[in-house]
Amino acid sequence: MAETAERRADPRTLWPEVRSVILLGLNYGPAENPLPELERKDRGYVAVYARNRDYHDVIKGKLKEAAGFLASKATSDVKVFVDTAPVMEKPLAEAAGLGWQGKHTVVVSREFGDWLFLGAIFTTAELPADEPERDHCGSCRRCLDICPTNAFPAPYQLDARRCISYLTIEHKGHIPEELRPGIGNRIFGCDDCLAVCPWNKFAQAGREARLVQRDDLAALPLKELARLDDPSFRTRFSGTPIKRTGRDRFIRNVLIAIGNSGDVALADEALRLLDDASPLVRAMAVWAIGRLLSPEAVAHHAVERLEHEDDLDVREEWRRAMAVPVEVVA
C-alpha cells in the first residue's frame, strides 16, 4: 500500500489522459444476517463476499460490457479497474454519489447498505459530475464497537494489521498470538463491522447468481476442513476467492478456529497436524492443542516432537503452550 500511495492519490498518475471516472456498485447483500453463524464454534465462518465466485471476475465482465457500450457511443477511450491497479475506489465512489465512507472505512449506500462491491471505469470522455454523497453515520459507532480485534484506532481509520480480513486472507506468516482469540471461528475474512450497520435495513438480497451464497461455502465443518491436503483444497475452492490463501494458510486459520472452539472433540484434528510438512500449520496445531488439552497432555506430545523440530517458530509455540522453557522438556 505504501509503495503505491502516490499513484493512488490521483487517477491521472495511473492514466494521464483520464478525464472522468465512472463508479459501479454491485449489490451482494446476503439473504440473512450472517453473524449468528459465529456462534457455531465447530464451523468455520467465511465472509459473505467469498461464498461463491471471485467478485473480480464477475465485476470485470460487467464493467467491460458497460465500457464497451460507452466506447461504441463516443470516440473516447476506456479502461476498467477492479482492484487490479492502485485506484482509491472508496473516495471515488463517495465523490460519485454512490455512498459515503462510513466509520468502518467501507462505502455505505442509503439504498443498499454496505454490501456493495466497487469497480471503476476510467474514460477520456468529459462527463458531467454527480453530487458527492455526504456522511450519514451521525453519532452511531456500532461498527467500531463490535470489531473483535480493535482494528479501529479512531473512527474512519483502520489499522489493517489488526483486521481479521487482512490476517486471515493476506497475511502470509504467523498471526500474532494476542489477536488469535479475537478471530473466533472466522477462517476467511470478517463481516462484523459491515453486518451491524443500521443502514443495512435498506439492504436487499443480491441477485447476481454468481455471487449468491453457495451452501457448501458457508458454515463449513472444521473437522472436514482440517483434513484438506493441497489437491483437495484446490479442487474444493477452485474459482472462489478462498483459493487465494493456498492450503497452508487456510489450515493455519482452521487451526486457530479449532483452538478457539472449546471443543475437545476437535483436538484430534490438531494432533494429527502436529506432524504436517508446513511449519505454519505445525505452529498453529501446537497453539490449538495448548488451548484444548491439559498442560500434561501438551507436554506429553511435546516430548516426541521437539526432538525433531528444527523450526524456531514452532519450538517457540511449544514453549508458550507449555509455559515452560522448551529446553527443559526437550
Ligand code: B12
Ligand atoms: C487494501 C484493501 C483492504 C485491506 C485494507 C482495508 C482498508 N480499509 O483500506 C483489508 C485486507 C484489511 C481489507 C478488508 C476488507 N475489504 Co478491502 N480492499 C482493499 C483495497 C484493495 C484498497 C483499499 C485502500 O486503498 N485502502 C487505503 C486506505 C488508506 O484507505 P481507506 O482506509 O479506505 O480510507 C482513507 C482514504 O480513503 C483517505 N481518503 C479519503 N479521500 C481521499 C482522497 C485522496 C485523494 C486520498 C489520497 C485519500 C483519501 O481517507 C480515508 C481515511 O484515512 C480495496 C479496493 C480498492 N482498489 O479500493 C478493497 C475494498 C476496500 N475492500 C472491500 C471489502 C468488501 C473488504 C471487506 C469487507 C472484506 C471482508 N468481508 O473480509 C473487508 C472490510 C474491512 C474494513 N473495515 O475495511 C471493498 C469495499 C466495498 C465498499 N462498499 O466500500 C473494496 C472497495 C473492494 C471492491 N472492489 O469492492 N481490504
Ligand code: SF4
Ligand atoms: S472486518 Fe472484522 S476485524 Fe476487520 S475491521 Fe471489520 S470488524 Fe474489525
Ligand code: SF4
Ligand atoms: S455502523 Fe454506524 S458508524 Fe459504522 S458505518 Fe454504519 S452508520 Fe456509520
